[in-house]
Every structure is written in C-alpha cells, then in structure tokens.
Amino acid sequence: MLATIEQIIVNGLLSGLVYVIMALGFTLIFGIMRVVNFAHGELYMIGGFLVLVFYSLLGLNYFVALGLAAIVTAALGAIIERLLLRPLVGRELSGMIMSLAIAIALQSAALIVFGPAEQSIERPISGVWRLGEAVIPKDRALVAGCSLAILALFYAFLKYSRTGLAMQAVAQDPEAASLMGVRPGFIHSSAFAIASGLAALAGGLMAPIYTVGPYIGDLPMLKAFVVVILGGLGSVPGAVVGGLLIGVIESVAATFGNSTLALIATFVVVLAIVLVRPRGLMGKAA
Amino acid sequence: MKTLAWAIAALVLATVPLIFGDRYILHIGTMVGIMTTVALSLHLMMRIGQLSFAQVAFMGIGAYASALLTMRLGFPTALSFLCAGLLAALLALLIGPLFLRIKGVYFVLLTFAFSQIVNLVFQDWTSLFGGNNGLFGIPKMALFGYRLTAASHYYCLAAVLAAVTYLTVRAIRRSDIGTVLSALDENEALGRSLGLDALSWRVGIFTVTAFFAGLAGSVYAHYLGFLSPPAFSFWTSVDAIVMNVIGGMATPLGPVIGAILLVPLPELLRDAKQFQLLAYAAILIVFLLFFRDGIVGYLAKRQRATS
Amino acid sequence: MTAGLTLAGVSRNFGGLRAVSDMSFETARGEIFGVIGPNGAGKTTLFNVIAGVHPASDGRISFYGKEITGSRSDRVSRLGIARTFQATNVFKEESVSENLRRGALFGEIHSPLAFLRRCFAGRAPAATRPDIDEIAAFIGLADQMGKPAGSLAYGLQKILGVGMALMQRPRLMLMDEPAAGLNPTEKTVMAALIARLRDERGIDVLVVEHDMKLIMSICDRILVVRQGCRIALGTPEAIQADQAVIEAYLGADYEFA
Numbered sequence: 001m002l003a004t005i006e007q008i009i010v011n012g013l014l015s016g017l018v019y020v021i022m023a024l025g026f027t028l029i030f031g032i033m034r035v036v037n038f039a040h041g042e043l044y045m046i047g048g049f050l051v052l053v054f055y056s057l058l059g060l061n062y063f064v065a066l067g068l069a070a071i072v073t074a075a076l077g078a079i080i081e082r083l084l085l086r087p088l089v090g091r092e093l094s095g096m097i098m099s100l101a102i103a104i105a106l107q108s109a110a111l112i113v114f115g116p117a118e119q120s121i122e123r124p125i126s127g128v129w130r131l132g133e134a135v136i137p138k139d140r141a142l143v144a145g146c147s148l149a150i151l152a153l154f155y156a157f158l159k160y161s162r163t164g165l166a167m168q169a170v171a172q173d174p175e176a177a178s179l180m181g182v183r184p185g186f187i188h189s190s191a192f193a194i195a196s197g198l199a200a201l202a203g204g205l206m207a208p209i210y211t212v213g214p215y216i217g218d219l220p221m222l223k224a225f226v227v228v229i230l231g232g233l234g235s236v237p238g239a240v241v242g243g244l245l246i247g248v249i250e251s252v253a254a255t256f257g258n259s260t261l262a263l264i265a266t267f268v269v270v271l272a273i274v275l276v277r278p279r280g281l282m283g284k285a286a
Numbered sequence: 287m288k289t290l291a292w293a294i295a296a297l298v299l300a301t302v303p304l305i306f307g308d309r310y311i312l313h314i315g316t317m318v319g320i321m322t323t324v325a326l327s328l329h330l331m332m333r334i335g336q337l338s339f340a341q342v343a344f345m346g347i348g349a350y351a352s353a354l355l356t357m358r359l360g361f362p363t364a365l366s367f368l369c370a371g372l373l374a375a376l377l378a379l380l381i382g383p384l385f386l387r388i389k390g391v392y393f394v395l396l397t398f399a400f401s402q403i404v405n406l407v408f409q410d411w412t413s414l415f416g417g418n419n420g421l422f423g424i425p426k427m428a429l430f431g432y433r434l435t436a437a438s439h440y441y442c443l444a445a446v447l448a449a450v451t452y453l454t455v456r457a458i459r460r461s462d463i464g465t466v467l468s469a470l471d472e473n474e475a476l477g478r479s480l481g482l483d484a485l486s487w488r489v490g491i492f493t494v495t496a497f498f499a500g501l502a503g504s505v506y507a508h509y510l511g512f513l514s515p516p517a518f519s520f521w522t523s524v525d526a527i528v529m530n531v532i533g534g535m536a537t538p539l540g541p542v543i544g545a546i547l548l549v550p551l552p553e554l555l556r557d558a559k560q561f562q563l564l565a566y567a568a569i570l571i572v573f574l575l576f577f578r579d580g581i582v583g584y585l586a587k588r589q590r591a592t593s
Numbered sequence: 594m595t596a597g598l599t600l601a602g603v604s605r606n607f608g609g610l611r612a613v614s615d616m617s618f619e620t621a622r623g624e625i626f627g628v629i630g631p632n633g634a635g636k637t638t639l640f641n642v643i644a645g646v647h648p649a650s651d652g653r654i655s656f657y658g659k660e661i662t663g664s665r666s667d668r669v670s671r672l673g674i675a676r677t678f679q680a681t682n683v684f685k686e687e688s689v690s691e692n693l694r695r696g697a698l699f700g701e702i703h704s705p706l707a708f709l710r711r712c713f714a715g716r717a718p719a720a721t722r723p724d725i726d727e728i729a730a731f732i733g734l735a736d737q738m739g740k741p742a743g744s745l746a747y748g749l750q751k752i753l754g755v756g757m758a759l760m761q762r763p764r765l766m767l768m769d770e771p772a773a774g775l776n777p778t779e780k781t782v783m784a785a786l787i788a789r790l791r792d793e794r795g796i797d798v799l800v801v802e803h804d805m806k807l808i809m810s811i812c813d814r815i816l817v818v819r820q821g822c823r824i825a826l827g828t829p830e831a832i833q834a835d836q837a838v839i840e841a842y843l844g845a846d847y848e849f850a
Binding site for chain 1: 332337384385388390391392394395396398399400402403406407409410524527528531560561562563564566567568570571574575578
C-alpha cells in the first residue's frame with residue numbers, strides 16, 4: 001500500500017519535532033559561544049542511557065526518568081563548559097576541536113560503562129490513532145507532544161526570563177551585553193547546560209522508539225547540523241522551521257526513494273546554502 | 287650542518303623498521319607515512335587559517351581514482367598514482383574559488399558537508415565504488431618496471447612520499463609564498479591593499495594540498511588492496527586535526543611528530559580497546575588546554591628558556 | 594590639465610541607505626586633492642569605493658584613462674593606486690624592513706601564476722635591499738629597520754604605512770585620515786611627508802582628512818562632501834569663502850586657519 005500524502009507529512013512532522021529539539025540546543029551554543037558543538041550527538045546519547053538507567057533499571061516513572069536525565073545531563077553540560085570550553089573562549093577553531101575531544105570522551109565513556117551492544121527500552125505507551133487516512137502511532141505522538149511542550153517552555157524561557165533575555169543579548173552583541181552587566185561566563189554555562197538538557201530530552205524521548213547504544217548520537221548530530229545550517233546558525237525560529245522541513249523532506253525521500261541519495265541531496269542543499277547564504281534561510285543578514 | 291645532521295638522524299630512524307623487518311612494525315610505519323602526508327596537507331590549510339575537512343575527501347578521491355583507473359581502465363599503476371594526485375588537485379582547483387571565499391566556522395561547515403557528500407557517494411554508488419562492502423582486488427603497485435609486493439616496499443614508498451611532502455611544505459613556508467601565507471592569516475585586508483590576490487593564493491594552496499592528499503590516497507589503496515568508505519570518514523579528518531594539535535602547528539615538523547605519535551597509539555593500547563578512545567580524547571584535551579603550541583612549540587619554548 | 598583619477602556619477606548604496614550619491618570629479622596629474630566633510634558625510638565610503646573595498650553601485654571610475662570600475666582592492670593596487678589606513682595597519686610581528694619588503698613583494702607575486710612567472714623568468718625581485726633602504730630613508734625610519742613594526746610609536750606606524758604604500762611605486766596614493774591620532778609634532782611631519790610625496794616623487798595624492806589646518810595647508814584643491822553629495826570643489830581659498838561649506842559646518846567645531 002502506498003502511503004498517502006497525509007501520512008508522509010504526519011511522519012515528517014513527528015520526526016521533525018525531535019530534530020527541532022536537537023537543533024535548538026546546537027544553535028543556542030553556536031549563537032552564544034560561537035562553538036560548533038560536535039559533542040551534541042553524544043549528549044543525546046547520554047540522555048538515552050540515563051532514561052535507560054532511571055526508567056528501565058530503577059523502575060521510575062518514564063516522565064520522571066526523562067526529567068532526571070535532562071537535569072543530570074544539563075549539570076554535566078555546565079561542568080564541561082566551565083572546565084573545558086571556558087579556557088578557549090574567543091578561539092573558534094580550538095573550541096571546535098575541543099568539542100570533538102568531548103565527543104570522543106563521552107562516546108568512549110559510554111562504551112566503557114554500558115558496552116557496545118544496543119539495548120531496547122520498553123515503550124511507555126503503544127497503539128495507534130487514526131486521523132482520516134493517516135495513522136499516528138501513539139508513542140510517536142507522545143514524542144511529538146512532549147517536543148511541542150519543550151519548545152513552548154524554551155520559547156517562554158527566552159522571551160520572559162532574565163537569563164533568557166540576557167542570552168539573546170549576548171548572542172546579538174557580546175560586548176554591549178557585558179557593558180550592560182550581563183556576566184558572559186554565567187550565560188555560557190547556562191546556555192551549554194540548557195542545550196545539553198535539550199539534547200538529553202531528545203535522546204530520552206527517542207530511546208523507547210529506537211534502541212540505546214554508544215553510537216546512537218551520530219545521526220541526530222548530523223541532522224541537527226543540517227537543520228541548523230538550513231535555518232541559520234544561531235537562529236531559533238530557523239531551527240524550528242529547518243527541523244520540520246528536514247523531517248518532511250526525509251519522510252518523502254524514505255517513501256519514494258533511496259535514503260542515502262536523500263542524505264546526499266540534503267548535504268548538497270546545505271553546501272549550496274553555506275555558499276550562497278551562509279547565515280541560513282532565516283539567519284540574520286550580514 | 288645542523289640540517290645535515292637532522293637529515294641523517296631522520297634517515298637512520300626511518301631505516302629502523304626495515305632492519306627489524308617485522309611485518310607489523312612495517313604496517314604501522316607505512317600508515318605513519320600516509321597519515322603524515324595527509325596531516326601535512328591539512329597543516330598548510332591551517333596556516334592560512336582554514337580548518338578543512340576536505341583533505342580526507344581528497345585522499346579518498348585519490349584512493350578510489352587510483353584503484354579504479356588501474357582496475358577498470360588498465361592504467362599502469364605509476365600513471366594511476368600521478369592521476370590520483372592530479373584529479374584531487376583538479377577538483378580542488380574547481381571548487382576552491384567557490385569554497386575559499388568563505389572563512390572561519392562557515393568554511394569548516396562547508397568542507398564538512400563536502401566530505402560527507404563525497405563519502406556518501408562512495409557508499410551509495412555501489413556499481414563503481416563497491417559501496418560499504420568495499421572495493422577488492424586492487425593490484426599492487428609497479429614503479430619503473432619493479433613490482434612493489436612486500437610490506438617493506440610500501441613502507442619505503444610511504445616514507446618517501448611523506449618526506450617529499452614535508453620538504454615541499456617546508457620549502458613553501460620558507461619561500462616568499464610562506465610570507466604570503468602568513469600575511470593571509472595575519473592581516474588579509476592589508477595584504478590585499480598591497481596588491482595580493484588573496485583568493486587566488488588560497489585556491490593555489492588548496493590545490494597543492496589536495497594533490498598530496500590524493501597521492502597519499504593512492505599509496506593507501508595499492509598498499510591495502512582494499513578500500514571502503516569508513517577509511518575516509520569524518521573521524522579520519524579528526525585524526526589529522528589531532529596530529530596537528532598535538533604535534534604543533536608552528537612548523538611543518540609538528541604534524542610529522544603528531545602522526546608518528548598517534549598512528550601507533552591504537553596498536554599500543556590494543557589490550558585495552560575501550561580505553562583507547564578515552565586516552566585519545568584525554569591527550570587531546572590536555573594539549574588543547576595546557577600545550578597550545580603542541581610538542582614542537584613546547585620544546586622550542588623550553589629551548590629558548592634555557593639558552 | 595591631465596585627468597588622473599576620474600569619477601563619473603558614482604553612487605554607493607548600503608541596503609536602502611545612499612552613502613555616496615552621484616559623485617563626479619577629476620584629479621589632475623601632480624595634484625594633492627583633499628576630501629573633507631562632516632562626520633558621516635560618506636567620505637570613508639567614497640574612499641573605500643575608489644580603493645576597491647566596496648564596488649560602486651552605480652557610475653564609472655577610471656584612472657589615467659584605464660577603467661577601474663568594480664575592480665577589487667588588490668587589482669586597484671596593482672594598477673598604481675596605493676592606499677594607507679586610518680588606524681595603524683602594519684604586520685606587527687615583522688620588522689620594519691620586512692614590512693617595507695612586503696609592500697613591493699605582494700604586488701609582484703600577487704597570484705600563484707605571477708609567482709611561477711617570476712620563478713621561470715628568473716627576474717630579480719622588484720624590491721631589492723637598496724630600494725627598501727631608499728624608501729626607509731625617505732620616510733625617516735632608516736634607523737628603525739630591525740625593530741618589530743608593532744613596537745614603533747603610533748605615529749611611526751602610520752609613517753611606516755605610507756612607506757609600505759610607497760614600495761608599490763604608485764602613481765596615486767589614497768590616504769585615509771593620515772593625521773588621525775597623531776600629536777601636533779607628528780602631524781607636521783606627516784604634512785611634510787605628504788607634500789614631499791608629490792614634490793620629490795611625483796605621486797598624486799588624494800587625502801581624506803578631518804584636520805582642517807593640514808588639509809588647507811597642503812591641498813591644491815578640496816572636495817567638500819555632505820550626505821554623500823558633492824557640495825563644493827575648489828582651491829582652499831575658494832572653499833573657505835564658500836557659503837554652502839560654511840553652512841555645512843555650522844555648529845560643528847571647525848576652525849579655518
């Protein structure tokens with residue numbers, strides 16, 4: 001049976017929402033710290049493993065486990081920022097190489113603690129809903145619902161909290177922000193912590209749907225990377241639009257063709273965007 | 287005189303694996319030679335302030351080009367070897383004017399996307415590149431009618447390639463081109479106001495580095511006789527970057543030292559495979575935080591301090 | 594009068610903002626040509642358009658009959674138009690003499706092809722030791738040759754900038770606020786140097802400057818710019834008497850010496 005257009009779009013939006021959550025953190029780190037965080041996928045992976053520990057091993061409620069995973073990863077993120085990235089502030093390339101080192105360290109730590117095998121997590125919810133022609137698996141809907149809630153919370157945080165406003169100020173003009181009394185160190189730490197928490201949430205949400213293993217972060221990292229370039233490095237609305245767009249594009253490609261070809265096509269688009277409009281589709285003009 | 291002493295020391299050191307003749311040591315030595323070449327190619331790009339993930343893609347293009355020209359078109363391997371370098375250089379010459387207008391983080395992202403595309407094409411175009419199953423049966427190399435079959439032959443070939451690349455990079459940096467490169471990194475606007483066509487120099491350097499990376503790929507292909515896409519993945523680029531960081535980027539000697547130290551590392555830590563990566567990451571972090579100029583930079587500083 | 598640098602209807606927009614509007618003028622051979630105007634009048638943009646940093650949005654620029662509209666800064670430089678910068682701009686780590694050598698070197702090996710041509714032609718480099726020494730003596734830095742450029746006093750770094758521009762053997766020197774940041778003594782030295790560029794080396798000079806005293810004392814003709822437009826052009830005496838110019842500066846703290 002051929003999937004209907006509705007189904008393709010629903011599938012795309014469902015996975016796209018998770019990309020959005022990944023991309024938000026990635027773009028936040030870039031916007032504020034000017035670091036391309038190659039370790040972002042590993043934070044996703046840590047989130048998945050923590051949900052495995054809290055939910056499957058310790059038997060906590062799934063949502064409690066998810067929240068704990070986010071908090072622990074956020075704390076880890078703050079420590080990483082303070083100890084490893086802070087000394088390299090202002091040196092873009094070194095910061096990027098450091099994020100590579102962090103990625104390798106986290107991946108190998110997971111390998112040592114949990115072993116290389118992929119482990120599955122029991123789904124907190126199963127079954128499907130029917131929406132006209134489209135079928136919506138309940139577990140995917142849960143992920144999408146949680147993602148939307150996270151997105152709303154994040155938006156409110158940026159818009160209304162003091163820290164959120166300070167972050168926007170730092171992203172726009174670090175010097176002016178520091179003149180106005182914003183402490184850049186605190187902002188960097190909290191941005192990295194929040195981004196880490198977001199990545200962990202994405203990992204924790206997807207963990208029951210796929211499996212958990214040391215290498216599960218590679219692909220989401222690649223996706224976040226593509227989304228963020230599409231939407232514009234440092235742009236929050238760009239990450240949202242880019243994430244949904246990539247979700248739908250992938251869904252179409254998965255239905256009609258070869259997914260490797262789709263990935264090649266995505267990277268060609270990314271290449272073209274960096275060449276023509278390096279700040280992305282919705283990024284700030286030069 | 288001092289240069290001569292260094293050259294003799296290097297030569298002696300290079301013959302050690304040949305004397306031992308152990309296959310295993312020769313293998314590591316060959317890989318050191320190949321990775322030295324790639325790391326030096328990256329080094330030159332970093333000297334103009336551009337961290338490039340494209341160098342490993344050029345290595346991959348050289349490797350597959352050399353293998354396929356020999357296997358499909360029956361080119362003599364010596365010609366394939368040369369073509370591997372030239373094809374990589376030609377590609378760099380074509381994409382360079384587009385890519386090198388972009389700087390900083392965006393250039394990194396651009397070359398990252400480029401290397402992903404190249405690698406995905408290797409994976410997906412199975413009829414030509416063999417996909418993830420790999421490309422088998424690549425013939426051994428023959429140079430000047432002499433077939434290179436033994437491990438020691440490839441060790442010598444890789445060592446010579448690495449030495450030639452090193453001497454070229456060194457000569458470039460000591461000539462007026464080196465002055466141009468440091469001006470591009472330091473103050474491009476001033477250089478341009480004095481007449482420097484910055485883009486054409488960047489493209490020129492990119493082309494030269496692609497040439498050497500392509501040659502390294504060719505040696506790799508004919509040495510192993512087997513190619514698969516993961517050899518040219520993101521992580522190989524990371525290795526080349528790490529070699530530059532740990533060895534130091536102030537002189538071309540840095541990446542050479544980096545390759546000599548890092549390539550054998552996985553072999554030394556063979557008994558503790560899962561700790562291998564952790565050690566690798568820890569070393570990288572220590573160097574980024576405490577030895578920013580790498581080993582060569584650190585030694586130079588100490589020497590200055592004592593004298 | 595031979596026309597040197599010629600601008601015909603040159604404009605430059607930034608987004609919706611018109612920084613330079615329909616600018617036309619000609620400089621003459623052997624002339625020191627001044628450009629003045631209140632802050633934000635578009636002087637710097639005009640300078641950058643001529644120097645090839647920003648392309649003109651509209652209009653044509655030529656230099657001794659050669660079209661240079663749209664040429665980038667490196668090509669403009671190789672066509673015989675050197676420039677100096679408002680702030681000091683030297684290779685700080687390198688010695689004074691290396692900075693001077695680079696002034697000639699970069700035009701000569703401007704591209705890899707030019708470098709290869711030099712290699713195969715076996716030509717002697719454009720900047721030989723005597724050339725460098727001669728320029729160093731001309732700008733008065735002969736006794737500082739070995740020092741790192743970054744260690745020189747601010748004023749001397751600006752003088753070195755003039756020397757590097759001179760090493761290109763230009764026909765025209767564009768100077769962006771040469772007196773900015775200099776003390777009165779240094780200003781006198783700089784003014785004398787600008788005059789000697791023309792008198793002793795036959796170089797045309799176009800100078801953008803805030804310092805009225807300096808401009809009035811060295812320029813043959815002065816262009817007054819306001820809001821991107823030309824409001825007056827003439828000899829220093831004529832400019833000082835011009836009603837439009839006086840109005841443009843009214844309220845600003847300028848004194849005509």
